[in-house]
Amino acid sequence: MPATTSKPELLAKALKLLDKKFPAPNEPVTRPxxxxxxxxxxxxxxxxxxxxxxxxxxxxxxxxxxxxxxxxxxxxxxxxxxxxxxxxxxxxxxxxxxxxxxxxxxxxxxxxxxxxxxxxxxxxxxxxxxxxxxxxxxxxxSLGGHAIPLDEPTLRVLRRLKVVEGEIDDLEAARGTIEHYIPKTSGFEFTEHIATLAADLCREKQPKCAECPLKSDCPTGQENLAKKADPKPKPKSR
Ligand code: SF4
Structure with a gap:
């Protein structure tokens, strides 16, 4: 059972762990x-x-x-x-x-x-x-505001962490909630690290939970690892 329960705490801890796991993202390019x-x-x-x-x-x-x-x-x-x-x-x-x-x-x-x-x-x-x-x-x-862009890979990670649950009817409102959890100063890093996590480890199919730094706090990771550790016995052949 993950020890961290509040969603803002979970995300703050996740960001620290991802910071250790992945190289620091390059400074954002300034574009018109x-x-x-x-x-x-x-x-x-x-x-x-x-x-x-x-x-x-x-x-x-x-x-x-x-x-x-x-x-x-x-x-x-x-x-x-x-x-x-x-x-x-x-x-x-x-x-x-x-x-x-x-x-x-x-x-x-x-x-x-x-x-x-x-x-x-x-x-x-x-x-x-x-x-x-x-x-x-x-x-x-570009506008210097606080926003966390939510694409499918980001939502996949947030769903697996149970930060986002169920279907999203109003994406803007869901984004507002995530923006409330993540301070503005961490917005860029969060966006970059979660995208890297989604591409490298938390893939759509066969996520690599055993290698993931979030596995102790991720309910889906815990379930996946428990299933691997205790696979259902194969039916005996007659
Ligand atoms: S533990 Fe597994 S499901 Fe959870 S974030 Fe990591 S890769 Fe994704």
Whole structure:
């Protein structure tokens, strides 16, 4: 039975353990708001190294944002093949660029962060092709706010830790709860470490609980390890 019970305590302890297990994440790259938004689309569902490589490839493949806007979805899909869900992501990137172009007649979103955090996040959420993850991503990385972007791998870890339970009807509200548990100063590190944990150990299939630093406090890890230690006896052959 895990000794740590409160969810904020569990997450604080998890962060310390992950800090010891994984190398410190690189300092976040400073990007213009629009670029961070497109990067956020790439980063959803995969760790930073994977998103970095794909984002770089996307930028090298096309001359500028306008060329991406007028390209076909299959062309962008091909350039994004290093990240999950690259088809829907290609479509979303075109939608975002088209929306920004029609709204602002340029690809500059420099004024967004002058509107105040809440207003800027609200405005971003209205963009076509943007979802809760990308709004939270830009809030954390470009707008200086406290946000914990929740993608599927992050939610998988939080579910296995029983920090998130059951189906989520309102992702923004669930995110608000997690943001309440994690202090702003740890938001970046938490986001990076949980993504690494999800990719390296807490995989969708066959999580490597025996190697996981969270195994003593993770209810799912405890169950998985107990099953391995005490497998059901095989029926006797007759
Ligand atoms: S103990 Fe297992 S289920 Fe729990 S976080 Fe680690 S890898 Fe995931």
């Amino acid at each position: 708001v629009l670029e961070e938004l497109i990067y956020g689309v790439c980063r959803e569902g995969c760790p930073t190294a994977q998103a970095d490589a794909t984002f770089l490839h996307l930028k090298k493949t096309f001359f500028d944002w306008n060329e991406i806007r007028v390209s076909t979805v299959p062309e962008i899909h091909e350039a994004l093949k290093g990240v999950p869900n690259n088809g829907p992501k290609a479509q979303r990137i075109v939608e975002i660029l088209q929306y920004v172009f029609e709204m602002y007649y340029s690809f500059e979103l420099g004024d967004l962060d002058k509107k105040g955090l809440r207003q800027a996040a609200k405005q971003l959420a209205r963009f076509t092709g943007v979802n809760d993850f990308t709004v939270a991503w830009v809030t954390q990385r």
